[in-house]
Amino acid sequence: MTALAPPPVRNRRPETSADSLEELATLRATTSPTVRRRRERGEPSAWTVWALRLGVVVLGLGLWEAGVRAGFVDPFFWSQPSRIWDTATIAFANGDILSNARFTFTSTVLGFVIGVVGGVTVGLSFWWSRRYALTAEPLFIAFEAMPKLALAPIVVLVLGLGMGSKVAMATALVIVIQVLNTFSAVKAVDKDLTTLMYSLGASRWQVFTKVVVPSTLPWIASSLRVAIGLALTGAIVGEYIGSTAGLGRMIQYAGSTYDIALIWVGVFTLAILSMLLYVVVSWFERRLLKGITHQA
């Protein structure tokens, strides 16, 4: 026993544990308290962060432009910011960008909506029959494992060069993930809640509408952001394979004519479109979640 904490000796203590007790006392005497250093400065201000972000972008573009002018970067392969800007102004002025963006936007949104509604409907339908669910689930998992983008040539051949094939591609990518996600949500519904409902004499339809659907809504809401990204990918790939319009087709066309600047214009437009969709869907998701869970 060290001098630090001599415990009162009691007779009941078995002899065998004496060594352990001594060991513990020694350990206690030799441990020092840890100190966690707190951060002195708070969060950096929003303005600083935005300024820094903008700075990084400007620096990147500046280096690119300078690299081309100094001859380090080959503009044939990489183009250059100034030329991209010129191409963009022209493409905007003649309406090319806007009409192509509208095509891509429309097929993405249609594919997203059809995929989500269809996927959620199928996923929820699994709640009704165990046999049906057990039969269908592995088939959906198999479909999910299949690289659906590889099906694009068939889809375009069957549905043609118009918007239909793009919507179909977007839908195909979204729907499977929605089915599986919704089914996970259905499986996670609290069994005690359904028991309670049945004990109150509820019909299956009442259990479905009053418990199953509201329970799964948060899952569905949080899958929307992934779904919109998938829808856009599907639509673009459809356009790459063969299309009459769209940003994907514009990029593909520019690539085949070595118009590197136009490729970049297409890519940046796509990026903006993608961010826009993401922001809108995130906002919708937050609204939906707040409406269901009533938590901030």
Next chain:
Amino acid sequence: MVTTPPRPGASGLAERSSAQLTIDGVHRTFPSPDGGTVQALVDANLSVRPGEFIALIGPSGCGKSTLFNLIAGLDTPTSGRIRIDGVDRSGQQGLVGYMLQKDLLLPWRTILENVVLGLEISGVRKRAAHAIARPLLTTYGLGGFENRYPHQLSGGMRQRAALLRTILFNRDIILLDEPFGALDAQTREQMQEWLLDLWDDFQKTVLFVTHDIDEAIYLSDRVFVMSARPGRIVAEFEVGLDRPRKPSVVTSPEFVRLKAEARELLNGAHASAAPLAEVA
């Protein structure tokens, strides 16, 4: 044991709610994963008079929940009958109020919307159901919480809401499966008082499952002792304490005597369970 006089204070109201529950030789066997069978409940017999407060005590796995699921009609007995008002109601749901251990309030509904769930399911219009529930929420300690969501309430308050939902389901018999099991000692005591008030006001027939001998004796008219593996009712005794009971009754000699008796019966239930477990 038919000698118990009707509950003191039981007025004409109690006679009117003539619900009577009879469990008649009920067995429930489940298939076990190894291909055999598990006897969850063996030869359960009990008969409950209208307005009576019954407590069931027993170790885990004594088939209390199985029994409640059978009474609530969520499960059907392997053999035997469950009669309500003399009619065989085995496997029929919606005839008794059933409160599970968890409060099971729907998180997306306000307290008011939660307590009217039973009425809503039985087809009462929302406005009418709300009109019935609002004054009751105020009377029974949930005034001002009507439009709150469950996550904004304390455990005790949520349990109150869950119990009011069970009461508002408007059935003569209510089953309470360890409703206060998760509450701290002080809240639990308040809730017991509150439950006795409710029982007095609504004249319900109550079946109450608990692990707590004190709680069982304090609340009930009769206590059934169950044993585990296989689950069976092994003993019953009457609680002759006068009503209304004050919390101080727990120190009275009669209470202490009943408690000792209950403990002995429970220990007996444990002992008798041991050899049976080897057979099963």
